[in-house]
Amino acid sequence: MVTELVRVEVTEKPLVPAEFEEAVSRSAAGAVVSFAGVVRDHDHGRTVRELTYEGHPSAADVLGKVVADVVVHCPELQAVAVGHRVGPLAIGDAALVVAVACAHRGAAFDACRQLVDEVKAHLPVWKHQLFADGTDEWVNCP
Secondary structure, three states, X not given: OOOEEEEEXXXXXXXXXXXXXXXXXXXXXXXXXXXXXXOOOEEOOEEXXXXXXXXXXXXXXXXXXXXXXXXXXXXXXXXXXXXXXXXXXXXOOEEEEEEEEEOOHHHHHHHHHHHHHHHHHHOOEEEEEEEOOOOEEEEOOO
């Protein structure tokens, strides 16, 4: 079976997890599994006031390669949708959304976890957090 890459993007537009789930749904898929990484209001005991993601110009290409590499190792995948947000995000906004469709739940959970882990490990996107106490920090700078 050939995996359909339904949506693979790095974007400033809001990511809506339900749209990703709907995009990968297939009549042959017995499982649709999704993950949404959302902006939380704290990090390591400090209150996060605002957050911005900065992406390297190659981020979209890297995301495509990461997804393609995972797909090769997950032949059960029927459809995949992955998005990462850049720019300013509010508390509760989705920063990373992954949705996959497979015939069976085990393969779908495994593929979703692998995609999330690989995106987090390789995507050249960095988080700039501003805290309530006026300090800031950059996170995920390789």
